[in-house]
Amino acid sequence: MYGAGDVRVENVPDARLFEPTDALVRVTRAAICGSDLWPYKTMPREEQGQRMGHEFVGVVEDVGDDVRAVRVGDLVVAPFLWSDGTCVFCREGLHTSCLHGGRYGFDDVDGGQGEAVRVPQADGTLVALPVGEDDALMPSLVTLTDVMATGHHAAVTAHVGPGKTVAVVGDGAVGLCGVIAAKRLGAEQIVMLGRHQNRISLARDFGATEIVSERGDEAVERVRELTGGFGAHSVLECVGLGQAVDTALAIARPGGAVGRVGVPQEDTIDGSVAFWKNVSVAGGPAPARAYIDELLPDVLDGKIEPGRVFDRTASLDEVPDGYRAMNEREAIKVLVEP
Amino acid sequence: MYGAGDVRVENVPDARLFEPTDALVRVTRAAICGSDLWPYKTMPREEQGQRMGHEFVGVVEDVGDDVRAVRVGDLVVAPFLWSDGTCVFCREGLHTSCLHGGRYGFDDVDGGQGEAVRVPQADGTLVALPVGEDDALMPSLVTLTDVMATGHHAAVTAHVGPGKTVAVVGDGAVGLCGVIAAKRLGAEQIVMLGRHQNRISLARDFGATEIVSERGDEAVERVRELTGGFGAHSVLECVGLGQAVDTALAIARPGGAVGRVGVPQEDTIDGSVAFWKNVSVAGGPAPARAYIDELLPDVLDGKIEPGRVFDRTASLDEVPDGYRAMNEREAIKVLVEP
Numbered sequence: 001m002y003g004a005g006d007v008r009v010e011n012v013p014d015a016r017l018f019e020p021t022d023a024l025v026r027v028t029r030a031a032i033c034g035s036d037l038w039p040y041k042t043m044p045r046e047e048q049g050q051r052m053g054h055e056f057v058g059v060v061e062d063v064g065d066d067v068r069a070v071r072v073g074d075l076v077v078a079p080f081l082w083s084d085g086t087c088v089f090c091r092e093g094l095h096t097s098c099l100h101g102g103r104y105g106f107d108d109v110d111g112g113q114g115e116a117v118r119v120p121q122a123d124g125t126l127v128a129l130p131v132g133e134d135d136a137l138m139p140s141l142v143t144l145t146d147v148m149a150t151g152h153h154a155a156v157t158a159h160v161g162p163g164k165t166v167a168v169v170g171d172g173a174v175g176l177c178g179v180i181a182a183k184r185l186g187a188e189q190i191v192m193l194g195r196h197q198n199r200i201s202l203a204r205d206f207g208a209t210e211i212v213s214e215r216g217d218e219a220v221e222r223v224r225e226l227t228g229g230f231g232a233h234s235v236l237e238c239v240g241l242g243q244a245v246d247t248a249l250a251i252a253r254p255g256g257a258v259g260r261v262g263v264p265q266e267d268t269i270d271g272s273v274a275f276w277k278n279v280s281v282a283g284g285p286a287p288a289r290a291y292i293d294e295l296l297p298d299v300l301d302g303k304i305e306p307g308r309v310f311d312r313t314a315s316l317d318e319v320p321d322g323y324r325a326m327n328e329r330e331a332i333k334v335l336v337e338p
Numbered sequence: 339m340y341g342a343g344d345v346r347v348e349n350v351p352d353a354r355l356f357e358p359t360d361a362l363v364r365v366t367r368a369a370i371c372g373s374d375l376w377p378y379k380t381m382p383r384e385e386q387g388q389r390m391g392h393e394f395v396g397v398v399e400d401v402g403d404d405v406r407a408v409r410v411g412d413l414v415v416a417p418f419l420w421s422d423g424t425c426v427f428c429r430e431g432l433h434t435s436c437l438h439g440g441r442y443g444f445d446d447v448d449g450g451q452g453e454a455v456r457v458p459q460a461d462g463t464l465v466a467l468p469v470g471e472d473d474a475l476m477p478s479l480v481t482l483t484d485v486m487a488t489g490h491h492a493a494v495t496a497h498v499g500p501g502k503t504v505a506v507v508g509d510g511a512v513g514l515c516g517v518i519a520a521k522r523l524g525a526e527q528i529v530m531l532g533r534h535q536n537r538i539s540l541a542r543d544f545g546a547t548e549i550v551s552e553r554g555d556e557a558v559e560r561v562r563e564l565t566g567g568f569g570a571h572s573v574l575e576c577v578g579l580g581q582a583v584d585t586a587l588a589i590a591r592p593g594g595a596v597g598r599v600g601v602p603q604e605d606t607i608d609g610s611v612a613f614w615k616n617v618s619v620a621g622g623p624a625p626a627r628a629y630i631d632e633l634l635p636d637v638l639d640g641k642i643e644p645g646r647v648f649d650r651t652a653s654l655d656e657v658p659d660g661y662r663a664m665n666e667r668e669a670i671k672v673l674v675e676p
């Protein structure tokens with residue numbers, strides 16, 4: 001990406017091993033993320049460009065001398081950040097704060113929207129999959145890299161549990177995965193705020209019990225009506241815009257919780273609204289590596305089908321048009337087949 | 339209070355029963371609260387004036403026909419809000435969001451800094467004390483109305499528990515009670531941010547293991563040094579000013595929690611800092627009524643001595659000077675003996 005709206009498919013140096021803890025992964029499936037749309041909307045023009053993509057599944061082609069957990073030929077899923085798996089934060093399940101972790105597409109680490117990626121800290125990062133690279137479950141397995149894990153994080157940090165009422169702000173792929181996560185964790189009522197017909201019907205399939213299509217204050221009023229006048233115990237904020245955060249805070253029940261996973265586009269949030277009704281605000285980047293262990297069995301069993309958020313497939317050459325389609329909300333989420 | 343800095347002792351109509359659920363309480367001890375200092379600093383001049391005080395212990399002088407839980411002659415402690423004890427929020431322990439609750443000093447309800455108070459919803463609000471009105475434990479019992487409950491709420495919402503590292507922002511009475519609460523809940527390390535010698539030595543007596551007297555960025559740096567470089571698992575924000583909230587967020591460890599109980603003086607907080615390190619921000623007005631059940635036995639057993647935050651006593655006539663003394667930080671907290 002060279003700037004807002006400017007995504008190009010180019011040849012880059014071949015990915016190769018640098019460190020003995022690296023693995024070289026040939027990408028078999030990748031995806032465009034909702035968070036990739038923020039730079040797509042706003043990135044200042046750059047000479048250098050930025051390599052993109054942090055959601056991918058692939059086959060291990062080579063490993064460094066210290067790699068033990070994955071082998072050449074393994075099909076692996078890569079969470080959207082790499083992490084060593086051994087530091088104090090990884091041991092606590094917060095791999096996103098790994099002391100030796102990092103992001104794809106920066107420094108000497110390749111982006112996931114490409115043919116191959118050097119994955120640092122391979123042992124701590126990659127999870128081998130017990131299926132073939134063209135398995136029918138592949139779209140759902142790709143969501144474990146980010147969106148399904150992120151929707152789950154929203155639900156966990158919003159304290160979703162049996163009998164809870166849940167509201168989901170954001171009908172993108174993460175919000176839709178948040179519906180899956182809320183249902184999976186036993187929510188009794190799941191209210192999705194959304195307006196697009198295809199997203200609404202997917203949300204219903206995933207377990208949403210009500211849809212609120214109003215905006216702003218009217219949406220707040222409608223959610224309150226649907227939740228006995230008090231708001232939702234758990235609110236999943238899956239957008240990141242200030243208005244979405246305000247809505248999330250407004251529809252949270254006193255004593256409830258907001259789980260934020262939308263990448264913040266404004267730095268400040270209204271702390272007074274949360275304070276006076278004792279609403280907790282938590283969330284952040286999802287420790288996908290930790291959640292894969294929990295979610296993978298349900299994907300393999302077909303209990304959850306988050307792969308249904310992909311409604312378009314693109315070759316590498318079609319990736320720029322994939323960004324356009326997602327940005328114009330023509331597609332929910334684009335699966336990339338290099 | 340008629341405006342900033344203008345507190346007067348005046349005759350008001352005698353407190354009396356209005357509703358069958360009321361109790362009439364003769365105040366035996368009251369207190370000036372740190373939150374009373376916000377209007378003392380900023381309240382615009384008013385003709386009408388505002389009746390003050392929400393922390394008191396007293397003797398029941400009369401009860402309405404529907405009151406069952408307390409009797410004439412009982413010595414009772416009153417949490418800083420009244421609540422019915424039966425609504426959905428009270429049953430969940432969030433009495434501060436009671437559907438039929440309210441604040442002292444407003445409408446027809448007297449302020450606590452006076453001779454007598456009509457207490458609405460007496461059955462849901464008042465807790466009888468098994469001691470005499472001049473018992474030596476009285477100062478500690480008065481803290482159950484607000485500051486000790488509030489410090490406890492900060493600790494609970496900051497997820498203090500055995501083995502945790504804790505930092506307390508604010509060396510006022512609430513912060514000091516936060517130290518008591520953190521120690522009581524099993525914290526391993528308790529860092530108090532404060533500079534005043536008498537407050538520091540009280541904090542040490544209460545269980546603070548380290549004192550940080552630096553300000554701003556230096557304080558942040560120092561707390562990080564003391565906590566293995568990462569910050570504290572649990573941060574108790576007991577001030578309410580924007581800078582205190584910023585400090586609290588900055589010294590929280592990734593994956594940690596900030597419990598806010600300082601009445602917010604700024605509406606916005608920096609949500610990005612919390613987001614990127616997955617720090618939860620919770621707290622609000624403390625459900626003191628719920629916490630009295632938990633804390634009272636420890637006060638009666640002498641296991642905790644929150645009454646030591648009172649370092650001055652005032653008659654009703656001396657209340658205006660008590661405000662001045664607390665505002666100038668000459669006194670930590672003033673006990674009122676009407």
